[in-house]
Amino acid sequence: xxxxxxxxxxxVAAATLPAGCGLLGGDAAPAAPPAWLAQPAQHPACDDxxxxxxxxxxxRGTAAIEQARRGGLQQISASILVDVQSEIVAATxxxxxNGEAQWTEDLAENITLRSDSExxxxxxxxxxxNPVNGDTAVLVGVPRLALVDKWLPELESAVxxxxxxxxxxxAAGDTDPIQALTMLTEAQRTVNSVWVLANKLRVVANRxxxxxxIAGPFNRTSSLVGSLASEITRHASSMRLTIVSGDGQRGRxxxxxxxxxxxxATLRNAxxxxxxxxxxxxxxxxxxxxxxxxxxxxxTGPDGRLRxxxxxxxxxxxxxxxxxxxxxxxxxxxxxxxPEVTFRYTLPNAADTRILLVAEATLDSAAVxxxxxxxxxxxxxxAAGFDVQTYSPGDTRxxxxxxxxxxxxxxxxxxxxxxxLRASGHITPSSDSGGLHWFTALGEFEAxxxxxxxxxxxxxxxxKGAHTNASVEGARRVLLRELLPVMRQTLDEQFIVDFIxxxxxxx
Numbered sequence: 441x442x443x444x445x446x447x448x449x450x451x452v453a454a455a456t457l458p459a460g461c462g463l464l465g466g467d468a469a470p471a472a473p474p475a476w477l478a479q480p481a482q483h484p485a486c487d488d489x490x491x492x493x494x495x496x497x498x499x500r501g502t503a504a505i506e507q508a509r510r511g512g513l514q515q516i517s518a519s520i521l522v523d524v525q526s527e528i529v530a531a532t533x534x535x536x537x538n539g540e541a542q543w544t545e546d547l548a549e550n551i552t553l554r555s556d557s558e559x560x561x562x563x564x565x566x567x568x569x570n571p572v573n574g575d576t577a578v579l580v581g582v583p584r585l586a587l588v589d590k591w592l593p594e595l596e597s598a599v600x601x602x603x604x605x606x607x608x609x610x611a612a613g614d615t616d617p618i619q620a621l622t623m624l625t626e627a628q629r630t631v632n633s634v635w636v637l638a639n640k641l642r643v644v645a646n647r648x649x650x651x652x653x654i655a656g657p658f659n660r661t662s663s664l665v666g667s668l669a670s671e672i673t674r675h676a677s678s679m680r681l682t683i684v685s686g687d688g689q690r691g692r693x694x695x696x697x698x699x700x701x702x703x704x705a706t707l708r709n710a711x712x713x714x715x716x717x718x719x720x721x722x723x724x725x726x727x728x729x730x731x732x733x734x735x736x737x738x739x740t741g742p743d744g745r746l747r748x749x750x751x752x753x754x755x756x757x758x759x760x761x762x763x764x765x766x767x768x769x770x771x772x773x774x775x776x777x778x779p780e781v782t783f784r785y786t787l788p789n790a791a792d793t794r795i796l797l798v799a800e801a802t803l804d805s806a807a808v809x810x811x812x813x814x815x816x817x818x819x820x821x822x823a824a825g826f827d828v829q830t831y832s833p834g835d836t837r838x839x840x841x842x843x844x845x846x847x848x849x850x851x852x853x854x855x856x857x858x859x860x861l862r863a864s865g866h867i868t869p870s871s872d873s874g875g876l877h878w879f880t881a882l883g884e885f886e887a888x889x890x891x892x893x894x895x896x897x898x899x900x901x902x903x904k905g906a907h908t909n910a911s912v913e914g915a916r917r918v919l920l921r922e923l924l925p926v927m928r929q930t931l932d933e934q935f936i937v938d939f940i941x942x943x944x945x946x947x
Contacts, residue, residue: 474568476579480515483579485565488647490581491516492565497576504576505567512580513559520643527639561586588641588650595637595657599664602630606668617675617707618719621778624672625769631668634661672777678708679717681765681779684745689785691761692858693793693938694896695889696751701733701783703765705744716744723768724748727759737768753787755938761785788858790825790939796857797821797830798841801865803879803915808867812920813927817863820928824936829857846893853890861935862886865923867915870904877910881923887935898934900927 476483477494486492495511497504565579609623638661641654686701701724705717720740724733732752740746750763766780797818801808814830821828831838837852842862844852849860863885870878885898905922907914 473570474566476566477568477577480579483565485581486579489584491520491584491587491644492579492581493519495578495580497578498573499576500574505564505578508567508576508578509562509564509580512578513562513582516559516580516582520640523643524636524639527643528635559587560590584644584648585650587644588648588653591637591641591644592654592657595634595641595654595661598630598634598637599657599660602627602634602664603660605630606664606671610671613671613675617679617717621675621767621769624668624675627668628672631661631664635665638662676777676779679767679779680706680708680714681722681767681781682706683781683783686747687783687785691750691753691785691787692889692891693753693755693787694887695753695892695894696749697753697785700747700749701763701765702745702747703781705740705746716740716742718742718744720744721768722746722765725764725766726762727756730754730756730759730761731763733763750785753785755787755940761787788939789941790936791827793858793939794827794856795821795829795859795861796841796853797828797861797863798838799830799863799865800839800842801867801916801919803867803912804869806912808865808912808915808919810865812916813863813865813924816920816924817927817931820931821861821936824939826939846888846895849888850890850893855890857890860888860890862888863927865919865927867919867923869910872910873906876906876908877914878904878906879915879918880904881918883923883927883930885927885930885935898930900930 474483476486476492480486480492480494483492493512493515495508495513495515497507497511499507559582562580562582565581567579568577569575570577605623605627609620609627612623613620638654638658642658645651645654682704684702684704686697686699689697689699691697703722705720705722706714707717708714718740721737722740723737726733731750731754733748733750735748738746738748753761755761761784763783763785764780765783767778797814799810799814799817801810801813811832814832818828818830831841841849841852841860842864853860864883866882866884868880870880872878880902881904882902883900885900886895887898888895903922903926905918907917909917
């Protein structure tokens with residue numbers, strides 16, 4: 441038996457001995473770590489009146505104690521917020537009797553909960569130093585009543601401010617609906633904060649004598665939530681957005697929708713008539729990277745209408761080809777329940793798209809036979825489902841189309857082509873080594889949409905390759921062996937992917 445085997449058996453034996461037993465007469469094993477490391481509430485000091493948490497630190501000395509203490513406070517704060525989140529959802533359901541979408545648990549889930557890094561009257565209950573790695577753990581406690589004393593005055597003050605905002609919005613509603621909605625946005629932002637604070641107090645006061653102290657402010661906050669929801673509902677029922685034109689269009693990949701998106705906002709007056717609503721701020725929403733809207737947003741004109749242009753259309757996996765329009769009173773506080781409309785459009789797939797592919801290859805300024813480049817790329821696009829046409833690299837039309845301005849291409853090829861795709865491979869000698877001649881190869885693509893002469897390049901990385909022949913034949917071999925696979929991958933990732941239809945996951 442080797443020394444390594446003996447050492448391994450000793451380690452295994454030591455690991456299986458009961459706690460407190462030594463090996464070969466050595467010192468006793470370290471005592472088990474305290475239970476509060478994993479479950480702070482098991483410590484005798486952590487009763488109903490005290491919230492406890494554990495923090496750890498790899499530092500040494502007093503710095504370790506302070507870092508671990510703050511970590512324990514963060515754990516306490518985080519556990520409070522978990523309970524608060526559940527409390528908000530349950531309490532919001534009970535406040536809104538109609539259960540409609542003006543203020544539901546969906547809104548509650550969007551409320552940002554802030555973790556407090558310092559809590560009042562916090563004290564260190566016990567510390568523990570790990571004998572193996574020297575890490576420090578600290579058990580911290582915070583009295584529930586101290587939190588009530590800190591947060592209750594804040595709640596009472598905030599409830600008063602939020603109540604005044606709702607009152608002002610209600611008063612303005614009959615004369616200036618836009619101003620009323622602006623005030624409601626500010627009121628909702630404040631009420632969000634107040635509602636979180638009220639539920640934090642409810643959580644920390646649970647099972648303490650302070651439960652009665654928070655009942656009044658909590659009930660006032662609940663009433664405020666209901667009042668705000670009712671006011672939003674009132675405005676939502678008297679406001680309407682309507683699509684005037686631009687729905688159901690067919691766009692082009694990387695291109696634009698042919699016609700503007702035109703939406704109209706109207707407001708119902710006291711006589712029940714729908715009148716244009718001027719000055720309403722609107723935002724147009726789509727999945728990131730899906731399209732660009734110009735202008736990105738704006739306000740309705742005197743006729744209650746706003747029109748925008750949609751361009752740079754792309755497919756986004758999981759997203760529908762749609763643009764949602766809704767009133768916009770601030771990105772951080774959207775009023776839930778106000779009317780909105782959705783423009784839908786379609787994009788072509790590969791089978792609906794006709795491409796004229798032209799190509800060339802060069803070694804410095806000298807031409808390299810490009811037949812293989814052209815046929816390979818055409819076959820790759822054809823396999824993806826595109827209708828692909830080509831000219832031979834020796835055809836004068838190929839050279840003309842490679843260099844013609846984008847604005848002239850439509851007249852040169854006719855309207856039955858959707859895109860002219862220009863592909864080029866540029867080879868330059870770089871060095872000689874060990875009887876091999878090294879080349880640097882760069883592939884480039886330009887896709888030109890013929891309906892508007894828009895040009896978008898596809899980026900292909902530079903590659904290197906070597907061949908025993910330093911002439912055009914060597915360059916051609918490097919082109920086919922090294923550059924062509926990279927160019928096909930570029931087509932896959934930057935062009936073909938946009939024509940692949942996906943099953944939408946969003947509504």
